[in-house]
Structures are given as structure tokens and as C-alpha cells.
Amino acid sequence: MSEIIQKVKNLSVGFKSQKGHEISILKNITTNIKKGETVGIVGESGSGKSTLALAMMGYVKQGLFKMGGECIFNSFNLLNMNNRELEKIRGRKIAMIPQNAGQALTPNLKIGYQIDEALKLHTNFNKNEREKKISELLNKVRLPSPETIALRYPHELSGGQQQRVAVGMALAGNPDLLLLDEPTTGLDVTTQAHVLELLNFIAKDTGTSMVYVSHDLGAIAQVSDRIIVMYSGEIVLEGPARDILKRPIHPYTYGLLNSIPKLSLAGLPGSMPGSQPQPGTKKEGCSFYDRCNLAEEKCKKNSPDLEYINELKTSVRCFNYKKLLKDKSKKQLSTSRNEKNIKINEILNLTDVSISYAKQKLLDQILNKITDTNPTVKDINIDINKGETIALVGESGSGKSTILKSIAGLLRTKEGNIKFNQDRILSNDLKKRNSSDLRAIQLIFQNPDESLNPNHTVEEILAQPLKLYFGLSGEKLKNNIIDLLEKVRLGKFYMTRYPRQLSGGEKQRVAVARAFAAKPDIILCDEVTSALDVSVQAAVLNLLQKLKEDFGTTYIFVSHDLAVVRAISxxxxxxxxxxxxxxxxxxxxxxxxxxxxxxxxxxxxxxxxxxxxxxxxxxxxxxxxxxxxxxxxxxxxxxxxxxxxxxxxxxxxxxxxxxxxxxxxxxxxxxxxxxxx
Amino acid sequence: MEINKAKVNKKKSIFKKISEVLLTMASKPSGFIGLSILVFHILLAFLSPFLAPYDFKAIDPSLMLQAPSSEYWFGTDSLGRDVFTRTIMGGRTALTITFFGSLIALLWGGLLGIFCGLVGGKIDDVVMRVVDAFLSIPWILAMLLIVSLLGTSTQVLIPALGFFYGKGIVRVARAATHDVIAKDFIVSARARGHSNLSIIWNEIIPNVRDAILVEGAMRWSWMLLGFSSLSFLGFGVSPPTPDWGLMISNARGLMSFAYWAVIAPIVGLSSLIIGINLTADAFAKALGIDRSTKAPV
Structure with missing residues (x-):
């Protein structure tokens, strides 16, 4: 048994509501982190995973306070120490790698200088030793030619390289514990895989313990020895990574794993109903009761304790875990898609489309001369059939969203044309498109927080396309809105709500309803699920598929997530x-x-x-x-x-x-x- | 009928919203004090003609520069007029002119700013450079020029003040528009094919309204100070209309022995300005706007 370096005991963290109630975000968390192990903390947004990771370095976010319990690192009781004492531990003993390295690095200081700063603070090296250490660190995180990288500014590096620098800086003080808060979330798939491989290497090479916080079970699976699953501020499952991923014995984890689309699996993933309870709303019973399909009467009244099962080395917070334990059949709850034979009936043809962001000189504009010989998007030929779902995939900067924008008319194409229904060439200029062309193509955006006007009620949001395209008003308009809400499985009572009163999934449903309000032929989906939690993502994907089958709409689906694309396209x-x-x-x-x-x-x-x-x-x-x-x-x-x-x-x-x-x-x-x- | 009903419902909700905002403002001490001062001044402006114990323009040389007494609470000025009467009536003109002036400033500044923010490009460049050019002209000089050319009537003062105090609002409205313009709901409205006017009305104004209103409230207090400065210089209201700026100007030479004739209008003017400022700050907080960065908190 290796020694324990971080001990979290009965930790509760909460905030005071405006009415003065104490609302807990973390409830009675107890866990240990051993030397040299990598622990993955996984959960959906709002589950308290980041709050737990921050508490492990003795930090409680502003507005929150410790309600009870302690975090003991080696022999230090972190949450009772003052800032000066914590300074000696943070960076030297415990280091943190943030989600967005681009924002964590100071933009106007050179990489080498920033690492030097960290070394000055945390070590007693002299100048020469520090210089040597800088190139050693950059070498360790496998950045090419460390000497030149050290002289660059953060913006001159790519996202993956920035994240590597952040890892290097965290290693500067030779910490015993590394906390990683979603370190690969903003990165491209290939970069993400490389960064994770690097983290694995560092864990083995230096023997540092790591706490890896992520919502992405795929990333967690690659690095963790042990996994903690959080739900609504509680640990619901904790145990060896392999067992948890292969044989999840908590219904939440089971559902979560099922709702992740996988490359090996055709068809849509099964979705979990409902959403996580908001802090402070749940009084008694199991916090997962509303969404659980194993729930019984006693789950409603009594909250289960975290129970340690010796033979599995796993702790689980569920009365009925044995049912899942017995369930050895490895069936995937996936709804298969009807892959109908699509008639070859082309609805949209992109012919030799090129799009450039470069500004043309005035003279060239007048002469209609194309100056940009190397445009952002070039030679795109795609014929899209009626009723199919076509996905555009690629890493960031691959031009997939750019193509989508030019189909919608938001961006002018430089060359080539876009033909609709085989007979009409869609105008380059949005203003010149007629109303029926505009109606035929609708957009759904990535982030429903931004795509819904925060000052409009759901009714007003849905009324806009109906008024614009069909001139509806009065009772007719209202009935249409109710109809739309029912189609996206939201009730009539959502009409008077504002977007801020809805959850992420509900907001995206409203956005879907708004797109369908126009009775479009083509819907352009721009990363529609990447801002959502996995269980919500599965539900939205299922909804999109259902609507498509009902209305015969064509989807052009842009995503960087290849498994999602596999599921829907x-x-x-x-x-x-x-x-x-x-x-x-x-x-x-x-x-x-x-x-x-x-x-x-x-x-x-x-x-x-x-x-x-x-x-x-x-x-x-x-x-x-x-x-x-x-x-x-x-x-x-x-x-x-x-x-x-x-x-x-x-x-x-x-x-x-x-x-x-x-x-x-x-x-x-x-x-x-x-x-x- | 149905439509009428819907309209009634909507109106109610606006009333409810306003009362909610007012309640939130009054729940903090600074907001409560500010609101009380402002309401007090507004009431005073309406009621002062009925409350005034004397005629504001009655001159009586025998009563010149009397110290405060039970008869003349704030004393009398150099022409023997009652300072109390003139003080409680001194805010009427200033409040009216600056209130309508701020409304004009809000309207033209806000709309132009939103328009420039939305269309961008060359039009935006040209308009903003013109606004910048006007910002560089000392407003008081320009005002003096306008007033001396066109006179000091209300019809001249209100639009002139409205114009000069609207320039700053253009910038604020434009910046606030830039914040929302990049959001996807605007892109979505554009892609649906809504006209610019419909986008401004439906999508932008509800989102920038709060920021512009708060800015307008601040401009009101500045305009009040500006208007009083004009009166002080003799270019605001014409005598014998009671006005704080004018009263301070008239009595300042005799300040060393008849301080009461200066102090009363100063207290009146500064309390109103403090009241408006506190109210504007509380208003901003109640709407969730951080005035130092203009970002929603």
C-alpha cells in the first residue's frame, strides 16, 4: 500500500443564498489520493468536480465557503491555512493546470520568462541552473527546439503547445500532486490524444500523483488508475478505472456511459431523461431518484450511503447496485436509425466553392479580379441528397463552419456556386435571396446561451420565424408555437419562460424548435451538441433524428466529435x-x-x-x-x-x-x- | 379581442418589471437615499408654486440681505427677495430643461450608436470620426455660441443640450451593440432574413436598453451641472426666473457677509445631483450592470 498524500475528509462546501440559506455544493466528500496514482474525477457540469479539485489545493472560490470537513495534504490542513502558508505549498507541492492554457499564460511575456518566473518562485536555482532547467522542462513536455520556443510569445504557439507549456510550468516546482482541470477540453482530437499521452508519460516518469477533472469519460479512461464519479455534489461511485468503465454498478454511471456515442457503434446512443437537480432544491432521498430506472420507494425517502464493496474495491452510493452487478449482458442501449434508401434527389449542390477571408483591394474589387490564390476554403464539390444527414468533420480551422455560413448566405463565396433544388443558384448576397430561399435553409448554433435572445420569452423567440415567413398572428400564432414546443417535447408552460430559466438541453430544444418553425428543407447544425453534457447530448441527437424522420428534413451537420457524427450521419x-x-x-x-x-x-x-x-x-x-x-x-x-x-x-x-x-x-x-x- | 388581451398582459408585466427594479433599488441604503432625494426634488418642482410663502420676484429694497429669521427662513438676497421661495422654485426650470434634454440625448445618441454598431464599415467610420470631432470641441464654448446666436429660450436650450450630451451616449450605445452583435441570435436573425430595422428593434434594443438608460441617467446629472453653469455665466434662464445657477452667480459677490443667499441654492443643486447619481448607480446595480466596465455583473 503506497502512502496517501491527499486526504479529503467529510468535506462540504456551499454558498449562502440571497435568503440566507446555506446551500451545499459539495456534500460530505471523503476520498484519498495515493502517491503516484492518477485519479479521474468525472461528472456533468454542476456536479461539483472543479470545486473539489480546487479544495484539494486549499482554495475555495469567491462566494463559496467551507461548511465542514478538511483537506489534508501530507501533514498540512490546507483549508485552515492562511494565504502566506499556502503560497509555500501551491506550485511547489501542488500544481494546477488550467483548462485554457491560452488564457492562463500572460500574453505579453515570453514563454521562457514565464517559466523562469515559476522557477524563481519555487526553487533556489541560480540563473544558469534555471536556464538549463527551462530547456529541460520544455524538452520533457516534448516541445520541438526548446531554445526557440522559450523566446516566443504565447500567441505564437498552437493550443496544444500552449497546454504543453502549462504542463511544463506546473512541473517547474517538482510537485507531488498535479491538479488538471479539463486540460484537453478545448483541443482538437489529435492534439488531445498527444497531450494525454504526454500526461501518462509524465505520471510514469516522475511518479507525480494527478487529479484529472473532466466531463469527458474518453479522456479520463486514457489516463486514470482510479475514477471518482460525482453527481450533484456527492461521490456516487469510486473505484478502479477499468471496473468502472467496463462494469458500472451505479445507475448514473451506467446511463452516462450509455449516452456516449462510440465509434464502434452505429446508431444513436440511449439517452437519460431529466437533468441534475439544482443545488438546494433536493431535500431528501437519493439525488438521482428522478432519473433512475432502478428507483424504488425507499430511494425517494432515504439517501443511500457510500458503500464499500470489498471484492470490487469499489464504493457505490446506491441501494440497488446488485441489480446492475448481476446484469452481465453487455448490451448497448442504442436506438438504431432507420437507414432508409435515400432516393437520389439532390437538394443542394456545392460546385467548386471557394471562400476567402482575405480583404480584396478596392481596385481588384472593381475589376472583379480574384487576388487570393490560396483561399481558406477551396474546391468544395458536394452534392447533398434530399432527406440525408451529411456531416462535415475536421479539426478547428478546417473550414467546416465557413462552408456552413456560406450556404446560409452569411459569408460570400469567392468562386463556385451553390444550387438549391437543382434549378436555382442561391445568391451570394443574403439580401438578394428571396424569402422562400431564406426559409428553406435554417441554422442551429453551437451554444444555445448565445443563440437565444436573453430578453425574449420562448414564445417571442418562436414567434419570430412564424411571423416573418408565414405572417401568423393571434390565436393561430399561439397554436403554432404550442405545437412546435410539443414537437421538441417541451410543454405549453415553457412559453412564458426566459432562456435563463431553462437548462442547457431545454435551450437547445427551443433553438431546434425555432429552426423547424420555418418548415425548412435544410437545417444547418453547427456543433449543436458540443456545449451540452453527454446525457443531454444524447437526448438532443435523438430528438433531431426523430424530427428528421417526421419531416424529411435534410441536415448538414458540422462537428469535431467523430463519434457523434458516426451516430447521426x-x-x-x-x-x-x-x-x-x-x-x-x-x-x-x-x-x-x-x-x-x-x-x-x-x-x-x-x-x-x-x-x-x-x-x-x-x-x-x-x-x-x-x-x-x-x-x-x-x-x-x-x-x-x-x-x-x-x-x-x-x-x-x-x-x-x-x-x-x-x-x-x-x-x-x-x-x-x-x-x- | 385576443390581441388586446395580450397587449394588456404585456403592459402589466412592464409595470411589474419597473416596480421590481424600483424595489431592488430602494432595498439598498444608497439607492433609497438617492431615490428619496430625487422624488423629493421632483415633488418640490411640482408643488413649489403652491408652497412658496412669498412672490419670487417681489423686490423690496428695505428687506435687502436680511439674515435668516423666523419670517424669512433662508434670509433675503441683495434685491430683498425671499431666498427660501427662490430656492424651492429654483430647480423647476433646470429639472424640466435637463429632463427633456436627456431624453433627446438618449434618443439620438442611442439610436445612432446602435445603428453604427450594427452596420459597421465605412458609415460607422465616418460617423464616429464626426462624433469624435465634436467631442474635442469644448461644449461650453459651443453652447455659448449657440445661445448668443439663437437666444436662451427653452426651445433652443433643450435641443442644444440634448445634442451636446448625446455624443457620449453614441459611444456607449455603439460599444453595447458591439457586445451583442457577435452573438448567435443576431446571426440567426440575419440568416432568417430580418431587416436591419427589425433586428435593431427586436434583438438589439432589448439587450442594450439597460446600459443606455443608465448612461442616460448619468448624463442627466452632468447636464444639470452644465445647465447651472450656463445660468451662472448668464446664458441659461433669464432673470427674474429663480434658478440655482443664477442665484449663486448673483449672490457670490456678497458671500463674505450674506452667505445664506449662496448656501441655499448650492445645497439645492448639489443634493439634486447627488440624488440623481445615487439613483443612477442603484439603477445600474438593480439591472445588473457594472458601471465601471459597463459589463453585466
């Missing part, structure tokens, strides 16, 4: 640097990813399964500009052929599975190489 188009790499039916693209980039992308996806490790084949570089000539993926391609890829634009090839790829290597050969691996 019929066809998928893979983009890199604004160029199409591969397009084909999703089941084939996911089964036989032919293009090297698709292979890299799919290989980096994290699954909530400790046995599936991401394959890291390509270099983790971020290119800020597409190459002038040749293949767009030449900079990172693991199968690059040489000058041919650098100079010639690769041709389209169509494989037996119906995938079309753009690569110089023969598609058969690519399939063989991958099968051989």
Missing part, C-alpha cells in the same frame, strides 16, 4: 485546411478510412474504454495556412510520397466501398496498408 465529408479529403457513406468511412488524414483523425478519437488506445500516427503540428500547391495534408501525412505530394494536387479516386478520396496513393493500396497494420 448518413454520409460524411472529411475536411482538412478547407479542402475535401474524403467523402463517403459514414459506415464505410468509419470502417475503412482510406485517406491518411481520416485515418489519423479516427485513430485519435478517445473511447471510454481503457483497452482502446488512440493510435498516434501523424505529427502533432498545427498548420495555420493551407499549402500553396500540392496535397493539403502534405505537412502531417504519415504516408507522404515525396515531391509528387508537394507539387501536384492529388486526383479523386473512388473506392469499392463508395468512399471518394483525394490522394496520390492508390486507394486499394491504402486499404491494404491499413489492414496490414
Amino acid at each position: 448518413d454520409r460524411v465529408a472529411v475536411l482538412y485546411q478547407g479542402r475535401l479529403c474524403e467523402i463517403g457513406p459514414s459506415k464505410n468511412v468509419y470502417k475503412f478510412p482510406s485517406h491518411p488524414y481520416t485515418e489519423v483523425l479516427l485513430g485519435a478519437v478517445l473511447e471510454p474504454d481503457p483497452d482502446i488506445k488512440p493510435k498516434l500516427v501523424a505529427e502533432d503540428i498545427v498548420e495555420d495556412k493551407p499549402p500553396e500547391k500540392g496535397c493539403c495534408f502534405q505537412g502531417r501525412c504519415p504516408r507522404i510520397l515525396g515531391d509528387k505530394c508537394k507539387n501536384e494536387t492529388p486526383p479523386w479516386q473512388i473506392g469499392d466501398n463508395g468512399n471518394a478520396i483525394r490522394c496520390h496513393i492508390n486507394i486499394k493500396e491504402l486499404e491494404n496498408i491499413q489492414n496490414g497494420n
Whole structure:
């Protein structure tokens, strides 16, 4: 048994409401962190996971206060120490890596200087030793050429590199415990996989204990030895990572794992009804009672205790865990999609679409000359069939949202045209589009907080498209709104509510209802689920699928989450640097990813399964500009052929599975190489 | 009928909202004090003609510069007029002119700012440079010029003050618009094909209204000070209308031995300004706006 370095005992943290009630956010948390182990804390937003991690470094956010219990690190009782004493521990003994390294680094100081500052504070090295240590640290976090990186400013690094610097800074004081608060959440899939691999390496190499806080079970699965699942401020399940992921014995964890879309699984994930109770609303009984399908009468009255099961080395807070324990069948609760044979009836054709953000000079504008030879998005040819769901996938900067905006008319295309219903070319200029074209294409946005006017009630929000396109008013308008709300499974009483009175999932439902109010032919979904918790995400995906089956709407679905795309799309188009790499039916693209980039992308996806490790084949570089000539993926391609890829634009090839790829290597050969691996 | 009903409901909710905001404002001591002072001054402005013990323009040389007494509570001025009467009536003109002046400032400044924020581009550039140019002109000089050309009537003072105090509001309204313009609900309205006017009315104004109203309330107090300065210089209201700025100006030469004739209007003016400032701050807090950064708290 290795020694315990952090002991959390009966910790409760809460806040005072305006009426003076004490409302707890963390309830009686007790857990230990051993030397050298990595503990993952997982939970949906509002479960108290970050509050717990911060308490472990003796910090309670402003507005919150400790209601009871203690955090003991080695022999220090952190929550009773004053700031001066804590300074000696923070950074040296316990270090924290924040979610957004871009914001955590000072923008006007060079990387080297910032690390030097941390070293000055936490070590007794002299100047030469510090300099040596800086390059040692940057080497350790595997940044290329540490000497030049140290001289750069944070904005000159990519997101992944910034996160590496943050890891390096945290390691400067040689801490015994590293706290990581969603360290990979804002990163691209491939970068995320690399950062996690680095963290694993550091954990093994230095023997540092880590506490990894995330909502992403996929990331947690890759790094953790032990997992703590939090729900509504309580630990509901705690135990070895493998057991928890493979055989979750708490109904919440079970549902959570089920609601995550997986690459290996076609069809939509099962959703969990309801949402987490708000702090202070639940009085008695199990906090998961409302959403639990194992719930009994006694769960309503009595709150279960955290029970330690010796043979599983797991603690669980549930009366009925034995039912889940017996349930050995590994069935996935997934609703399969009706994959109807879609009639070839094209509704939208993108032909040679190029979009540039570069500003044209006035003279060129007048002469109608195209000056930008290397536009952000180039040569996009996609034909979209009526009633299908086509997904555009790619990392950030791949131009997927840009394409969506130009379809909606919010961004002008430089070249090419967008044809609607095979007969009408949609105007480049939003103002020149007629009302029926505008109505036919509707948008749903990523973040429902931003896409709903905070000063309008749900009724006013839904009334807008109905008034604009159909001129409805009075009773008719009201009935239509009620009808829409019922379609997205919200009741009539939501009409008078403001967006701030709704949960994230409810807000997104309102946004979906607003898009459907226009009776559109095409709905553009821009990362519609990435701001939502997984259990809510599953519900929204199911809703979208249901509505599509009812109305025959075409979806153009943009996402960086490949598993979500797998769950919902019929066809998928893979983009890199604004160029199409591969397009084909999703089941084939996911089964036989032919293009090297698709292979890299799919290989980096994290699954909530400790046995599936991401394959890291390509270099983790971020290119800020597409190459002038040749293949767009030449900079990172693991199968690059040489000058041919650098100079010639690769041709389209169509494989037996119906995938079309753009690569110089023969598609058969690519399939063989991958099968051989 | 249905539509009428809906309208009634909506009106009620606005009343409810206003009363809620007022209650929140009054729940903090500073807001309560500010509101009380403001309400007191407004009531005084309405009722002072009936409360005044003497005629405000009755001159009596025999009563010149009398010290405060039970008969003349605040004493008399150099022309023998009752200072108490003139003080309680001295805020009427200033309050009326600056209230309507602020409304004009709010309207043109707010709308122009929102418009510039929304359309952006060249129009925005040109308009903002013109506004900047006006900001660089000392307003009091420009006001003196206007007043000496056009006279000191209310019809001149209200729009002139409204114009000069609206420039700052343009900037605030434009900045507030920039905050919301990038949000997806505006993009969504644009993509649906709403006109600019409809976007301004439905999407932007509800979101910038609070910030602009608070700014307008602050401008009101500044305008009051500005208007009193004009009167002090002799370019505001014309005698014998009672006005604090004018009273201070007239009595300041005799301050060393007849302090009462100066102190009463000073207390009147500063208490009103403090009252408006406190109210504006409480108003901002009640609406959830942090005035130092203009960001919602």
C-alpha cells in the first residue's frame, strides 16, 4: 500500500443564498489520493468536480465557503491555512493546470520568462541552473527546439503547445500532486490524444500523483488508475478505472456511459431523461431518484450511503447496485436509425466553392479580379441528397463552419456556386435571396446561451420565424408555437419562460424548435451538441433524428466529435485546411478510412474504454495556412510520397466501398496498408 | 379581442418589471437615499408654486440681505427677495430643461450608436470620426455660441443640450451593440432574413436598453451641472426666473457677509445631483450592470 498524500475528509462546501440559506455544493466528500496514482474525477457540469479539485489545493472560490470537513495534504490542513502558508505549498507541492492554457499564460511575456518566473518562485536555482532547467522542462513536455520556443510569445504557439507549456510550468516546482482541470477540453482530437499521452508519460516518469477533472469519460479512461464519479455534489461511485468503465454498478454511471456515442457503434446512443437537480432544491432521498430506472420507494425517502464493496474495491452510493452487478449482458442501449434508401434527389449542390477571408483591394474589387490564390476554403464539390444527414468533420480551422455560413448566405463565396433544388443558384448576397430561399435553409448554433435572445420569452423567440415567413398572428400564432414546443417535447408552460430559466438541453430544444418553425428543407447544425453534457447530448441527437424522420428534413451537420457524427450521419465529408479529403457513406468511412488524414483523425478519437488506445500516427503540428500547391495534408501525412505530394494536387479516386478520396496513393493500396497494420 | 388581451398582459408585466427594479433599488441604503432625494426634488418642482410663502420676484429694497429669521427662513438676497421661495422654485426650470434634454440625448445618441454598431464599415467610420470631432470641441464654448446666436429660450436650450450630451451616449450605445452583435441570435436573425430595422428593434434594443438608460441617467446629472453653469455665466434662464445657477452667480459677490443667499441654492443643486447619481448607480446595480466596465455583473 503506497502512502496517501491527499486526504479529503467529510468535506462540504456551499454558498449562502440571497435568503440566507446555506446551500451545499459539495456534500460530505471523503476520498484519498495515493502517491503516484492518477485519479479521474468525472461528472456533468454542476456536479461539483472543479470545486473539489480546487479544495484539494486549499482554495475555495469567491462566494463559496467551507461548511465542514478538511483537506489534508501530507501533514498540512490546507483549508485552515492562511494565504502566506499556502503560497509555500501551491506550485511547489501542488500544481494546477488550467483548462485554457491560452488564457492562463500572460500574453505579453515570453514563454521562457514565464517559466523562469515559476522557477524563481519555487526553487533556489541560480540563473544558469534555471536556464538549463527551462530547456529541460520544455524538452520533457516534448516541445520541438526548446531554445526557440522559450523566446516566443504565447500567441505564437498552437493550443496544444500552449497546454504543453502549462504542463511544463506546473512541473517547474517538482510537485507531488498535479491538479488538471479539463486540460484537453478545448483541443482538437489529435492534439488531445498527444497531450494525454504526454500526461501518462509524465505520471510514469516522475511518479507525480494527478487529479484529472473532466466531463469527458474518453479522456479520463486514457489516463486514470482510479475514477471518482460525482453527481450533484456527492461521490456516487469510486473505484478502479477499468471496473468502472467496463462494469458500472451505479445507475448514473451506467446511463452516462450509455449516452456516449462510440465509434464502434452505429446508431444513436440511449439517452437519460431529466437533468441534475439544482443545488438546494433536493431535500431528501437519493439525488438521482428522478432519473433512475432502478428507483424504488425507499430511494425517494432515504439517501443511500457510500458503500464499500470489498471484492470490487469499489464504493457505490446506491441501494440497488446488485441489480446492475448481476446484469452481465453487455448490451448497448442504442436506438438504431432507420437507414432508409435515400432516393437520389439532390437538394443542394456545392460546385467548386471557394471562400476567402482575405480583404480584396478596392481596385481588384472593381475589376472583379480574384487576388487570393490560396483561399481558406477551396474546391468544395458536394452534392447533398434530399432527406440525408451529411456531416462535415475536421479539426478547428478546417473550414467546416465557413462552408456552413456560406450556404446560409452569411459569408460570400469567392468562386463556385451553390444550387438549391437543382434549378436555382442561391445568391451570394443574403439580401438578394428571396424569402422562400431564406426559409428553406435554417441554422442551429453551437451554444444555445448565445443563440437565444436573453430578453425574449420562448414564445417571442418562436414567434419570430412564424411571423416573418408565414405572417401568423393571434390565436393561430399561439397554436403554432404550442405545437412546435410539443414537437421538441417541451410543454405549453415553457412559453412564458426566459432562456435563463431553462437548462442547457431545454435551450437547445427551443433553438431546434425555432429552426423547424420555418418548415425548412435544410437545417444547418453547427456543433449543436458540443456545449451540452453527454446525457443531454444524447437526448438532443435523438430528438433531431426523430424530427428528421417526421419531416424529411435534410441536415448538414458540422462537428469535431467523430463519434457523434458516426451516430447521426448518413454520409460524411472529411475536411482538412478547407479542402475535401474524403467523402463517403459514414459506415464505410468509419470502417475503412482510406485517406491518411481520416485515418489519423479516427485513430485519435478517445473511447471510454481503457483497452482502446488512440493510435498516434501523424505529427502533432498545427498548420495555420493551407499549402500553396500540392496535397493539403502534405505537412502531417504519415504516408507522404515525396515531391509528387508537394507539387501536384492529388486526383479523386473512388473506392469499392463508395468512399471518394483525394490522394496520390492508390486507394486499394491504402486499404491494404491499413489492414496490414 | 385576443390581441388586446395580450397587449394588456404585456403592459402589466412592464409595470411589474419597473416596480421590481424600483424595489431592488430602494432595498439598498444608497439607492433609497438617492431615490428619496430625487422624488423629493421632483415633488418640490411640482408643488413649489403652491408652497412658496412669498412672490419670487417681489423686490423690496428695505428687506435687502436680511439674515435668516423666523419670517424669512433662508434670509433675503441683495434685491430683498425671499431666498427660501427662490430656492424651492429654483430647480423647476433646470429639472424640466435637463429632463427633456436627456431624453433627446438618449434618443439620438442611442439610436445612432446602435445603428453604427450594427452596420459597421465605412458609415460607422465616418460617423464616429464626426462624433469624435465634436467631442474635442469644448461644449461650453459651443453652447455659448449657440445661445448668443439663437437666444436662451427653452426651445433652443433643450435641443442644444440634448445634442451636446448625446455624443457620449453614441459611444456607449455603439460599444453595447458591439457586445451583442457577435452573438448567435443576431446571426440567426440575419440568416432568417430580418431587416436591419427589425433586428435593431427586436434583438438589439432589448439587450442594450439597460446600459443606455443608465448612461442616460448619468448624463442627466452632468447636464444639470452644465445647465447651472450656463445660468451662472448668464446664458441659461433669464432673470427674474429663480434658478440655482443664477442665484449663486448673483449672490457670490456678497458671500463674505450674506452667505445664506449662496448656501441655499448650492445645497439645492448639489443634493439634486447627488440624488440623481445615487439613483443612477442603484439603477445600474438593480439591472445588473457594472458601471465601471459597463459589463453585466
